[in-house]
Amino acid sequence: MPPTVMLEVSRYRPEQDDKPVFQTYEVPFRDDWVVLDALNYIKDRLDGSLSFRWSCRMGVCGSCGMMVNGRPKLTCAAFLSDHLPGPIRVEPLNYFPIMRDLIVDITDFLEKLKKVKPWIVRDQVLPLEKGEYRQTPQQLDVYRQFSQCINCMLCYAACPVVGLEPGFVGPAAIALAQRYNLDSRDEGAKQRLKILSDHAGIWGCTFVGECTQVCPKHVDPAGAIQQYKLTGALDTLKSFLLPFGTR
């Protein structure tokens, strides 16, 4: 095990840089250190001007997503030992505008999340006297996987369609929509399908599948989208066969 490892970190200071440049730092190697530890060492001891986001440092908040050697990773979960011999390249998440150093603007992402109506939609809200909406474990199991998303945006950084078509709603948002579609308490599937049955919605996806590969919470957004496509397609077929029917 080497005593130190080199980190090549992307820097971008809008007040002085035209475009991002790489700066190399030598950080101590510890076999229990992750890239986030190395970045914090740089900020504490080597270069206080380095800017990056992080919070829980344990893989539940979704703040510390960055490109590590070209792959989107949570830096709090990317061990230095897995990226030896180095240099380890750290860049901001792909397909987002860079604000500064390793910080990207996520306004677009937040707008896309809101677009899919990520809440329980009901035609008739039950009055309080009727009590809670009850749900069996089997009903929970149907959507549970898609509810695990921590909004870390690694899937957006992995999806080429996000980069090619800025309007594309993206994996996390569609998985979130599907999470509500499959929730037994929800009655908003039709509304969401109308919003997402579009080239910017589910039909922009070409099932590259990288979103699922990089998701740290095993949400499987690619699965959510393909299942959603099947639902959408069957809905379209039904509308052909029963043009005046069950709408």
Added chain:
Amino acid sequence: MSDLAQYTPYHPRWYRRRMPVLWWLKDRAYVKFVLRELTSVFVAFFALTSLWQLRALAQGPDAYARFVARLKAPIFLAVDIVALGFVLFHTITWFNLTPTAMVVRVRGKRVPDMIVAGSNYVVWVLVSAAVAWILTRGVK
């Protein structure tokens, strides 16, 4: 493609990276994806050669004999080998992705992906054997 940060009305100095023309060469997973998508070209190729064969069959024994002779040319054999490789890649990726797109539930529990994919392979072998039998033994 300009390297300079793009000016937008609200965010004057955020740096917007451009998608390179050969974006799909930058990552092994993307290369595999593009190869998978290109299998459709060879699928179309075989559909059209099947149509060509059908038309030769319809035109009579001489036309069909000429068609069969053409198939033996080295260039066609080479293309067929490449096409077979791509078509097999299509089959394998298609079956492996089926469990992601279609969730099968039996008595409330999700059927494991390997079983969903595996059953596709089993049916494929059976269907292929049936077709091969019909075309080699089933007709005189």
Added chain:
Amino acid sequence: MTGRFTPFMWFVFSVGGTIAAFLFPVHLFLNGLAFPLGWLDAPSYEALRALVQHPVTRLYLFVMISLPLFHWAHRFRYTLYDVLQLYHLGLLIAILCYGAALGGSAGAAYTLCNLG
């Protein structure tokens, strides 16, 4: 563009892809390699002609040719959008791709109906 057209074509793409996945390897292996190279005995002209007379065979062949062509059309359309970044030519590409598939299918239908 989307509305109901793209979801419907995605469905056709899926069915066509499934047909190609199950049937094309064996047919391509036999017709492209095994028969020309003599590894297996090819069926005679008369045998094939008789086989194709049957309406079930004709339906099989039509489905085997036309649906995979539409599979190609849908997939290739998106390949051109994403790999070659030609999304701005969207309508033209869609017309060319699906049109070509339609043409091939029409050719197949015509040939199969006029086998006599």
